[in-house]
Amino acid sequence: MANSPALLNTFFSAFGHFRGRGTFRPEERQVLLLSNAVAxxxxxxxxFHTLEALADGVEPAVVEALRRGDLPTDSRMAALSALTRAFIDKRGWLVEADVAAFTAAGFTEEQLFEVITGVAISAMTNYTANVARPPLEAAVQPHAWTAGYSSGV
Known part of the structure; x- marks a missing residue:
């Protein structure tokens, strides 16, 4: 990201608002970001988000499910992860059932739109990492993960 001041500044501004003004609890924010990273x-x-999720109190079983690409058994976290993945998979073209499942889990309309912010932030960091292929820092090496496909890059 440092190679593009526009990208770097946009990311920090957006993430600052997402974290500072958003309504998701830290563990929910990490479920969203980890779901995006896997997708x-x-x-x-x-x-990185495995380390952060565990530090923010996400249950290890939830983290492992997300890393496998599965929905966690916790219904609220499952609804959040499912909606996040639906946004990515459907390019934002959600159906009523996607939104209904999310709100039935206790999330608000405001949080529905906050998910869009999380997806956008993740696109910036995930795509940058996919292109730049940075080495894993020592702290995150125990949480190394390999994608189930190759981008061919």
Whole structure:
């Protein structure tokens, strides 16, 4: 990201608002970001958000399910992960059932739109990591993850 001041500044501004003004609890924010990283096949981001999720109190079983590409058994976290993945998979073209499942889990309309912010932030970091292929820092190496496909890059 440092190679593009526009990207770097946009990311920090957006993430600052997402974290500072958003309504998701830290563990929910990490479920969203880890779900995005897996969906985007970002090996660096999956390792990083695994560390962050565990530090923010996400249950290890939830983290492992997300890393496998599965929905966690916790219904609220499952609804958040499912909606996040639906945004990515459907390019934002959600159906009523996607939104209904999310709100039935206790999330608000405001949070529905905050998911879009999380998806956008993740696109910036995940795609940058997929292109730049940074080495894993020592702290995240124990959480290394390999995507189930190759981008061919």
């Amino acid at each position: 985007n096949g970002s090996e660096w981001a999956v390792a």
